[in-house]
Amino acid sequence: MTERARSVGVEEELMLVGHDGTPVPRARDVLGSAEPADGPLEHELMEEQLETATPPRSTLKEIATAIREGRAGAQAAADRHGARVAALATSPLALDGTTVDKLRYLSARAEFGLTAREQLTSGCHVHVAVADDTEGVAVLDRIGPWLAPLLALSANSPYWMGVDSGYASFRSQVWSRWHTAGPTRHFGTPEAYHAAVEGLVATGTILDEGMIYFDARLSARYPTVEIRVADVCLSADTATLLAALARGLVETAARAADSPAPDVPVEVLRTALWRAGRSGLGGDLVDPRTWRPAPAHDVVGALVDHVREALVDLDDLDAVTELLGGLWSGGDGATRQRSWAAEAGGDLAAVARRAADATLE
Numbered sequence: 001m002t003e004r005a006r007s008v009g010v011e012e013e014l015m016l017v018g019h020d021g022t023p024v025p026r027a028r029d030v031l032g033s034a035e036p037a038d039g040p041l042e043h044e045l046m047e048e049q050l051e052t053a054t055p056p057r058s059t060l061k062e063i064a065t066a067i068r069e070g071r072a073g074a075q076a077a078a079d080r081h082g083a084r085v086a087a088l089a090t091s092p093l094a095l096d097g098t099t100v101d102k103l104r105y106l107s108a109r110a111e112f113g114l115t116a117r118e119q120l121t122s123g124c125h126v127h128v129a130v131a132d133d134t135e136g137v138a139v140l141d142r143i144g145p146w147l148a149p150l151l152a153l154s155a156n157s158p159y160w161m162g163v164d165s166g167y168a169s170f171r172s173q174v175w176s177r178w179h180t181a182g183p184t185r186h187f188g189t190p191e192a193y194h195a196a197v198e199g200l201v202a203t204g205t206i207l208d209e210g211m212i213y214f215d216a217r218l219s220a221r222y223p224t225v226e227i228r229v230a231d232v233c234l235s236a237d238t239a240t241l242l243a244a245l246a247r248g249l250v251e252t253a254a255r256a257a258d259s260p261a262p263d264v265p266v267e268v269l270r271t272a273l274w275r276a277g278r279s280g281l282g283g284d285l286v287d288p289r290t291w292r293p294a295p296a297h298d299v300v301g302a303l304v305d306h307v308r309e310a311l312v313d314l315d316d317l318d319a320v321t322e323l324l325g326g327l328w329s330g331g332d333g334a335t336r337q338r339s340w341a342a343e344a345g346g347d348l349a350a351v352a353r354r355a356a357d358a359t360l361e
Contacts, residue, residue: 006247007128008057008058008126008127008128008129008243008246009057009126010066010070010124010239011054011125011127012051012052012124012239013050013051013122013123013124014049014051014052014071014074014085014087014122015048015122016050016084017084017085017086017353017356018082018084019082019084020353021351021352021356022093023091023097023352024048025047026047026078026082027050028043028100028101030078030080030083033077033080034077035076037073038073038076039070040070041073041074041077043100044100044122045105045116046098046100046120049120052070052073052074054066054069054070056129060314060315063243063244064236067236068236086359087156087355087358088122088156088157088232088352088355089171090120090170091120092159092337092348092349092352092355093159093162094163096117097119097120099116099117104208108211118174119175121157122232123171123228123230123231124242125227126227126242126243127225128250129223130254132190133194135257136190136218136224136225137188137192139216139225140184141261142252142253142256143250144184144262144269146306147183147215147216147229147269147273148229148269148286149288149300150230150242151231152279152300153238153241153300154232154242154332154333155168155276155277155281155332156171156332156337157172157231157334158334159337159341167277167334168278168332169231170277171231172273172274172277178213179205180200180212180214181213181215182213182214182215182273183214183266183270183273186261197212213228214228216228227249227250231333234332234336234337234355235361237326241323244311244316244323247314247316248307248310248320251307251313252307252310255309255310271286272286272288272291280296280332281297281300281327281331282296282335285300286299288302289302297328300324336358340354340355
């Protein structure tokens with residue numbers, strides 16, 4: 001491993017479901033009785049979900065362990081209130097989410113209407129350490145073309161309001177309703193980045209800087225680049241793979257900071273992300289090398305090639321290869337959910353129960 005392995009932290013938003021698989025609004029109760037041993041747990045927008053956060057870790061083995069510990073701790077807290085945690089990016093079952101009774105969340109519900117009321121969605125956010133904002137902006141300007149393949153790898157939300165959406169990640173469609181969500185232009189300097197953020201806040205159309213929902217952004221709390229494009233991953237192994245590739249992307253981009261950043265129009269990046277959300281790993285993606293369609297297997301292979309040097313230096317390549325092999329053989333989260341639904345004769349509550357089992361595997 002290199003002397004300077006960037007630390008990684010992973011935040012996962014998890015659904016709270018009853019033992020019958022129906023989402024249950026118990027976040028307040030779960031968090032109110034949480035114990036230190038359960039690990040860091042936080043509210044999200046809805047009472048039917050909560051968020052875990054790993055400590056910063058440097059080796060992939062440590063990252064994998066922390067992800068599993070975060071899920072197990074969340075389940076321990078949920079157990080006290082008859083609930084289960086499920087790594088579902090959207091609920092297979094139709095329901096109206098329950099907004100958390102906090103001023104900020106209630107303000108968002110009042111201001112943003114249906115967009116806020118329907119945001120029972122769960123993502124995975126990977127924080128990768130950077131030296132400073134200068135390095136962070138250089139990274140943001142260079143990783144955009146490769147974020148769509150990360151979304152495809154994580155795709156885990158085929159169902160919406162009780163029906164098959166036709167998408168592998170319908171969460172990405174719901175999330176894109178937010179006006180600050182999505183890919184970004186080149187910034188070039190920290191000053192330009194912060195001016196863009198300040199300009200968005202100044203419009204009065206978002207509540208605060210916390211609503212800067214770029215697919216990748218500088219964290220307001222930590223010295224990290226926060227990659228926010230992914231669904232919460234059904235399996236801890238896929239979350240570990242996502243973290244490894246995200247770190248590889250950041251390291252690769254930082255090493256290329258003195259070279260010109262790729263000049264890709266935002267509308268092309270947005271279209272590639274749509275394709276990834278529609279297809280997951282089950283069809284063509286948009287290849288960042290050519291901006292033409294190519295099989296998902298080839299595009300993911302190109303992503304690994306793009307970050308290969310960094311993965312080798314971090315001693316992560318063998319683990320990434322193994323984790324990818326497991327993902328290809330087992331299928332992405334969307335594929336597994338649809339398979340479970342078929343086995344259960346269309347019983348989507350059974351899908352949620354199977355997902356809760358898989359969350360802790």
